[in-house]
Amino acid sequence: MRHLGISILCLLTMGWLANGCAETSSTGTQGQKTAVTIAPSSPNVRAGATQQFTASVTGNSNTSVTWSVNGVAGGNSTTGTIGATGMFQAPATLPNPTTVTVEAVSAADATANSSTTATLLNPVPLLASINPSSVELGTFSITVTGSDFVQGAQVMFGSVALTTTFNSTTQLTATGTATSAELGSVTVTVQNPDPGSVTSTNSEAESVTANASVSYDAAVRFLEQSTFGPTPQLISQVEQSGFAAFLTSQFAASGSTYPDPASTVTSITPTQQVFFTNALNNSDQLRQRVALALSEIWVTSNLTVPPQGMAPYMRLLLQDAFGNYRTLMNDVTLSPAMGLYLNMVDNDKPSATGHANENYARELMQLFTLGLDLLNDDGTPQLDSSGNPIPSYTQANVQAFARAYTGWTYPTQSGQTLQKHNAQYFIGPMVPFESNHDQTAKTLLLGTTLPAGQTAEQDLSGALDDIFSHPNVAPFISKQLIQHLVTSNPSTAYVKRVADVFASGSFNGFGSGQRGDLQAVVAAILLDPEARENDDPTQAATTGGHLREPILYLTDLLRAFGATSDGAAPVNYATNLSQAPLRSPSVFNFFPPNYQIPGTSLTGPEFDLQTTGTALVKINFVNSFVYGSIGTGTTVSFTMFTNLAGNPGQLVDTLNALLLHGTMSASTRTAILTAVNAVPTGTNQNLQRAQAVIYLIASSSQYQAEY
Numbered sequence: 011m012r013h014l015g016i017s018i019l020c021l022l023t024m025g026w027l028a029n030g031c032a033e034t035s036s037t038g039t040q041g042q043k044t045a046v047t048i049a050p051s052s053p054n055v056r057a058g059a060t061q062q063f064t065a066s067v068t069g070n071s072n073t074s075v076t077w078s079v080n081g082v083a084g085g086n087s088t089t090g091t092i093g094a095t096g097m098f099q100a101p102a103t104l105p106n107p108t109t110v111t112v113e114a115v116s117a118a119d120a121t122a123n124s125s126t127t128a129t130l131l132n133p134v135p136l137l138a139s140i141n142p143s144s145v146e147l148g149t150f151s152i153t154v155t156g157s158d159f160v161q162g163a164q165v166m167f168g169s170v171a172l173t174t175t176f177n178s179t180t181q182l183t184a185t186g187t188a189t190s191a192e193l194g195s196v197t198v199t200v201q202n203p204d205p206g207s208v209t210s211t212n213s214e215a216e217s218v219t220a221n222a223s224v225s226y227d228a229a230v231r232f233l234e235q236s237t238f239g240p241t242p243q244l245i246s247q248v249e250q251s252g253f254a255a256f257l258t259s260q261f262a263a264s265g266s267t268y269p270d271p272a273s274t275v276t277s278i279t280p281t282q283q284v285f286f287t288n289a290l291n292n293s294d295q296l297r298q299r300v301a302l303a304l305s306e307i308w309v310t311s312n313l314t315v316p317p318q319g320m321a322p323y324m325r326l327l328l329q330d331a332f333g334n335y336r337t338l339m340n341d342v343t344l345s346p347a348m349g350l351y352l353n354m355v356d357n358d359k360p361s362a363t364g365h366a367n368e369n370y371a372r373e374l375m376q377l378f379t380l381g382l383d384l385l386n387d388d389g390t391p392q393l394d395s396s397g398n399p400i401p402s403y404t405q406a407n408v409q410a411f412a413r414a415y416t417g418w419t420y421p422t423q424s425g426q427t428l429q430k431h432n433a434q435y436f437i438g439p440m441v442p443f444e445s446n447h448d449q450t451a452k453t454l455l456l457g458t459t460l461p462a463g464q465t466a467e468q469d470l471s472g473a474l475d476d477i478f479s480h481p482n483v484a485p486f487i488s489k490q491l492i493q494h495l496v497t498s499n500p501s502t503a504y505v506k507r508v509a510d511v512f513a514s515g516s517f518n519g520f521g522s523g524q525r526g527d528l529q530a531v532v533a534a535i536l537l538d539p540e541a542r543e544n545d546d547p548t549q550a551a552t553t554g555g556h557l558r559e560p561i562l563y564l565t566d567l568l569r570a571f572g573a574t575s576d577g578a579a580p581v582n583y584a585t586n587l588s589q590a591p592l593r594s595p596s597v598f599n600f601f602p603p604n605y606q607i608p609g610t611s612l613t614g615p616e617f618d619l620q621t622t623g624t625a626l627v628k629i630n631f632v633n634s635f636v637y638g639s640i641g642t643g644t645t646v647s648f649t650m651f652t653n654l655a656g657n658p659g660q661l662v663d664t665l666n667a668l669l670l671h672g673t674m675s676a677s678t679r680t681a682i683l684t685a686v687n688a689v690p691t692g693t694n695q696n697l698q699r700a701q702a703v704i705y706l707i708a709s710s711s712q713y714q715a716e717y
Contacts, residue, residue, distance in 0.1 A: 042069035044122040048114050051126050055090075055100045056206060057133045058158065063096040065114035065124065072118035080110050090130070104130050104160075108205050131206025133158035140198050144223060149546050151185045154200060156210075162203035168196045187546070224249050227672040228545035234716055235495050236260070236536055237295035238562065239569030240668070244295075253542075257520070257533050260296035265328045268321040270437070278312040278592055281321050282584075283577030285591040289565050290575055300331040300532055302561070303494035307487070308342050308378050310351040311594040319347035319436040320592045335487065335512070335526035336478045339379070343370075343474065344439035346420050352597065355440055356431045359416045359448035366448060371411035373597055375403050380482040387509050388502035389485040402482055403455060410452040410460075414473040417447025417466040442466035455480055478526065484512035488531060490603050495532075496541045498556040498614050504540040544717055547672030555717035557616035559601070560587035562716075563628065567635060567708055570668055571646040579641030586627045588619045629709055636705040648700050655696035658686040662703055669707050673717060682706050 047066045055061045067073040077092040079085030085092050089110045092098045098112060108130045116122035137156040145152065152172075154165055157180055165172045165184035172184035182200065201209040224232070229248035233240035236256075248256050266288040268281060289298055304327045312320050323345055330338040342348050349355030352370040360366050376382055383399035384392040391399045421438040422428045430443045447466040453459050458476040460469050477483070488508040492500045511517045511534040513525055518537065521530025535541060544554060558566065564580050564587075584590055589600050601618035608617075634640045654661040662682055666674040674682075682703055689699045707713055 044068070044070040044116050044119040046075060046114055046116050046122050046124040048112070048124040048126050052129070053126070054129045054131050054206065055098065056131045056208075057100050057104050057160075058102045059100050059133065061098045061100070061128065063092070063098055063112055063114070063126075065096060067116055067118075067122070070116060070118045070122070072116070074117035075114040076117060078113045078115070081113070085110075090128075098128070100128075100130055104132065104205070129205070132160050132202040132204070132208065134208050135159050135163060135200040135202050135210045137198070137200060137210055145188055149185065149187050149549050151183065152198070154182045154184065154198065155180055156200065158202070159200060160202050164201045164203070166199045166201055166209065171201075187543075187549075224252055225545070226667055227547045228542070230668065230671040231545055232256075232536070232542075234566065234671070235541065237299060237569075238289040239566035241569050241572070242668075245668075253537060254518070254533075257296070257536065260294065261332055261520075261529055263294040263297065265294050265297050265331075266292045267328070268324045270321050271317040273318065275317050278317050278320060279578075279581060281317050281324075282581045282591045282593075284321075285324070286565070286575065286577035286580040286584075289561075290568055290573060290577075290580075294328075296532070297328055297331045299495065300491075300528070301327040303491055304331060304338070305592075306494065306594075306599045307490055308338075308348070309594050309597050309599050310345075310347045311596075312592050313595070314351050315347045316436075319350060322436050323347035324592070330528075332529040332532070333527075334515075334522070334524060335483070335528060335531075336474065338528070339374075339474050339478060340470075341439070342378075343374070343415075343470065344418070346434075346436045346438075346440055349418065349420070349440050350434070354415050354418060356419050357412070357416050358446055360413065365409070366412040366416050368408050368412040371415055372408045374411070375408070375477065377597060379477050379486065380480055381486045385482045385485045387481070387485055388506035389489045389509070390502055402480075406453070407455060410454055411473055413448040413450065414452050414454070414460060414469040417442050417444060418470075419443055419446075483526075484509040488512050488535075491531065492535050493556065493603055493613075493615060495535055496538075496556075497554045498616070499554070499612055501540060504538055507538060508534050544673075545671075553717075555715060557614060557620065558714055558716050559616045560584055560589040560619060560624070560628075561591060563587070563714065564631070567632075568644070568646065571648060571704075573644055573646045575645075576643035579644040583627070583631050583640065587624050587631075588621075628714070632705055632709045636701045636708070648697065648704065651700040651704065652696045655699035656691065658683055658699065661700065662686065665703050665707055669713055674707075674712065678710065678712060 045068045047068070049064050049066070053061055063077070065075040067075065076083060077094070077096060079092055079098070080089045082089070085098075088101060089105050090098055090100045092112060096114070109127050110130065111125050112128055113123055113125040135156060135158050137154060139155050141153045141155075152165070159176065159179050159182055161176050163174060163176055163182055165174045165182055167184075167186050167188070170186060172186035174182055174184045176182060199210045201207065226245060226249060229245045230240045232248055232253055233244055237244065251259075268284050271280060292298065301324065305324070308327070310320070310323055315323070326341050326345055330341055343354070346355060348370070352373055353367045354370040357367045357370075358364070380402045382402060384402050386392055394400050418440040419430065420432040420435045421441055422432055423435050426433070428441065428443060430446050432441070442465070444466055447469070449463050451459060451462040452469070452473075454473060454476045456476060456479065458472070460472045464472070485505055489500060489505045492504060492508060508531060511521070512531050515521045515524040515527035515530055517530040517534040520533040521527040540554070561584055564583055568575065568580070581590070594600055601615040603615050604613060605615045605618040606612065607614040631640065635646070651661060651665060654664055662674075662679060666672055666679070685706060686699050686702055689695050689702060
């Protein structure tokens with residue numbers, strides 16, 4: 011009867027239908043089972059965010075559902091809440107575990123349900139401000155404010171992760187060290203950790219930047235490495251523009267030059283004086299520093315070469331200081347000065363009575379490009395199965411290269427005819443006399459063979475290409491340049507980083523992208539974290555660095571006090587300190603790169619010149635520099651420091667910053683203050699006070715060793 015009643019109701023309310031009237035029940039549409047489907051499936055939802063869920067009900071005219079989270083109707087604040095429409099609100103703090111079950115149950119049939127697992131992720135951090143907005147190079151601390159920070163959040167300074175302290179969901183503090191790599195405008199972001207590690211971006215957070223500036227102390231230290239000595243003007247420039255901008259300006263600066271001595275000049279002294287006047291006065295400081303380093307690697311000397319050859323040679327090194335190392339190899343090889351010094355000029359092809367001169371062939375590999383042993387990329391020696399170094403070349407290689415370098419003579423002077431052996435002349439590159447060149451085949455390094463019948467130019471180019479492509483060149487030369495500019499004992503990691511730049515020819519926008527680009531190499535050396543790690547005097551370690559070579563010891567002091575000089579006095583003192591410019595005692599330079607400091611395991615090339623005699627010369631120089639005169643052609647000014655003499659503490663601190671980039675030890679400062687305070691006050695004594703401080707700093711071991 012129940013079914014009949016339903017049929018009669020259909021007739022009364024709806025009328026007859028062609029297909030009859032459908033029967034419904036509490037369990038669903040006749041013939042169908044109620045089913046629930048939920049979407050989306052297994053979503054990821056960030057803390058505090060919302061996620062819309064939908065439920066589809068089939069098999070029942072009642073499509074309503076009830077929602078729950080982890081079995082709790084409507085959820086709760088711990089696992090998240092969900093409303094009648096399926097809008098899920100994730101909790102502000104992630105639960106443990108970080109997955110929750112969202113379930114929809116049919117309102118008409120409690121047995122019909124569907125569920126999905128939602129994975130809760132950390133929120134996207136939002137930044138509002140950073141304080142301070144400007145930090146100096148070296149150690150710094152910043153406070154970041156915003157929202158949605160979580161435990162384990164990491165403040166990023168550019169690509170560098172800072173040591174971060176979580177204060178609250180709206181505040182983080184972080185500490186780090188700003189290096190030249192971050193100089194300029196640096197984006198500060200916050201990275202929330204897993205689950206769902208995410209970094210704030212400009213589209214999700216305010217773009218917050220920090221401008222890393224150069225401190226006075228860092229500027230002084232950088233200039234000690236990249237110039238012939240800091241001056242107040244250059245310190246201010248580096249403080250304001252930063253390291254990279256200073257390098258850019260130096261790479262573009264017009265180069266110094268050396269005039270050609272008259273043919274009648276027999277003394278090297280005038281050219282040496284030019285060396286010092288350039289170093290003290292000219293603006294191309296970095297070019298000159300690199301040229302000095304190159305002159306101490308690619309050594310020639312007035313002990314063999316006359317002044318007329320040394321001046322063009324120094325011009326060549328200045329010209330190629332920021333060029334490509336392969337170009338430098340070619341230009342030096344064809345330099346008449348080097349040709350004379352190492353016997354490549356007029357090197358005759360082998361004959362029945364003799365063989366080609368091997369001097370340049372050997373030194374080019376041993377001293378200028380490869381070194382004696384095969385090297386790893388980090389400058390460490392490769393070892394054979396017995397633990398012994400592996401030679402980088404053989405005597406047979408030397409002989410082959412010597413034959414490749416035959417047939418070259420001095421440049422042909424204007425109005426003269428090319429001869430097998432031209433008259434001695436130093437302007438321009440050497441020229442080939444082809445019939446004097448060995449044209450037999452030559453087996454070189456790396457399996458290279460120069461075929462028979464080639465010209466002198468072809469053999470030279472092939473020989474230099476073979477050496478330049480050798481993997482030793484990058485670490486061998488990179489390490490020596492680091493030693494000359496920054497530190498005597500660079501880490502293997504430092505050497506490898508620079509060697510990699512040598513190989514790529516590019517560094518942070520510097521360089522051409524061609525292997526051997528010296529501009530890129532120099533920038534990489536000076537901007538490397540190891541070069542800059544002691545820029546903050548409060549954090550500086552008394553390791554690294556190097557002894558100031560005598561030339562730099564003199565120029566650093568003279569430039570600090572605004573010296574004007576004709577160069578004569580610096581030449582005399584440099585000679586007495588065993589480093590007369592352009593007069594190296596041998597092809598191994600004034601000091602070898604691998605000289606070990608006696609009684610230590612440390613390399614200290616410049617210490618080879620540190621003897622009892624030169625130590626006394628330094629003290630005598632400082633005494634004359636401060637209290638007397640080092641020569642009528644050189645003057646300095648202490649006026650600025652005399653004006654500070656009424657405040658001994660300020661006087662000492664100012665000179666500490668200028669001469670020691672703020673690294674004076676506390677005990678030294680106390681001792682100097684005691685000495686200054688012993689000088690009576692008064693106008694006439696102010697100069698004496700300033701002189702006392704300058705003398706005590708300049709003669710100290712702390713000044714002689716540049717950290």
